[in-house]
Amino acid sequence: MAMLHLSVVCAVLLALAAPSLAGDADMLQDVCVADLASPIKLNGFPCKANITADDFFFAGLNKAGNTNNPAGSVVTAANVQSFPGVNTLGVSMARIDYAPGGQNPPHTHPRATEIIFVTEGTLEVGFITTSNKLFTKTITVGDVFVFPRGLVHFQQNRGYGPASVIAGFNSQLQGTQAIATTLFAATPPVPSDVLAKAFRINNGQVDAIKAKFQ
Numbered sequence: 001m002a003m004l005h006l007s008v009v010c011a012v013l014l015a016l017a018a019p020s021l022a023g024d025a026d027m028l029q030d031v032c033v034a035d036l037a038s039p040i041k042l043n044g045f046p047c048k049a050n051i052t053a054d055d056f057f058f059a060g061l062n063k064a065g066n067t068n069n070p071a072g073s074v075v076t077a078a079n080v081q082s083f084p085g086v087n088t089l090g091v092s093m094a095r096i097d098y099a100p101g102g103q104n105p106p107h108t109h110p111r112a113t114e115i116i117f118v119t120e121g122t123l124e125v126g127f128i129t130t131s132n133k134l135f136t137k138t139i140t141v142g143d144v145f146v147f148p149r150g151l152v153h154f155q156q157n158r159g160y161g162p163a164s165v166i167a168g169f170n171s172q173l174q175g176t177q178a179i180a181t182t183l184f185a186a187t188p189p190v191p192s193d194v195l196a197k198a199f200r201i202n203n204g205q206v207d208a209i210k211a212k213f214q
Contacts, residue, residue, distance in 0.1 A: 044172075110149075113147065123157055125137060184210045
């Protein structure tokens with residue numbers, strides 16, 4: 001009976017702990033502005049000693065980014081690496097701009113759920129579950145869409161002009177893995193025969209794809 005009671009207590013404690021395990025660690029003080037110049041390496045960033053209001057301000061999302069690249073999109077991040085004031089707060093933002101026909105290629109955020117608000121244009125967006133089911137929607141100005149943490153997702157500009165969104169994340173540093181870049185531009189490279197077998201193509205075709213990402 002005592003062992004059963006102990007098991008129930010353990011189960012309840014784990015259930016209560018689960019929400020905190022799902023995102024960034026909880027704060028232990030009011031603020032902890034990231035000291036990005038510190039040589040100390042830890043899970044996150046150490047706190048800066050002298051802080052000002054400017055540490056909690058970021059002006060980088062007020063202008064469109066340069067979309068002149070193969071993807072036709074650009075992400076301007078307001079995370080802890082560019083906005084030290086969000087350190088330990090468990091939040092960050094980004095602006096994503098898309099040229100006509102531009103795409104934010106399939107990617108994942110291992111540490112955060114993403115929610116986007118469309119500020120310009122029309123986008124086709126979607127995510128794929130671990131059972132390989134695609135959920136997709138065409139969204140436009142004023143619409144909101146959410147991508148669950150860790151799932152592969154994408155955005156494609158389906159309009160005739162530029163498009164943009166503001167994105168929010170429940171992590172100070174969400175992490176991003178672009179699927180194609182991860183597989184075909186890793187350093188050192190993933191062996192071509194591994195990718196050839198995974199994609200059911202030949203080594204030459206893999207090498208041709210890798211060349212596009214150099």
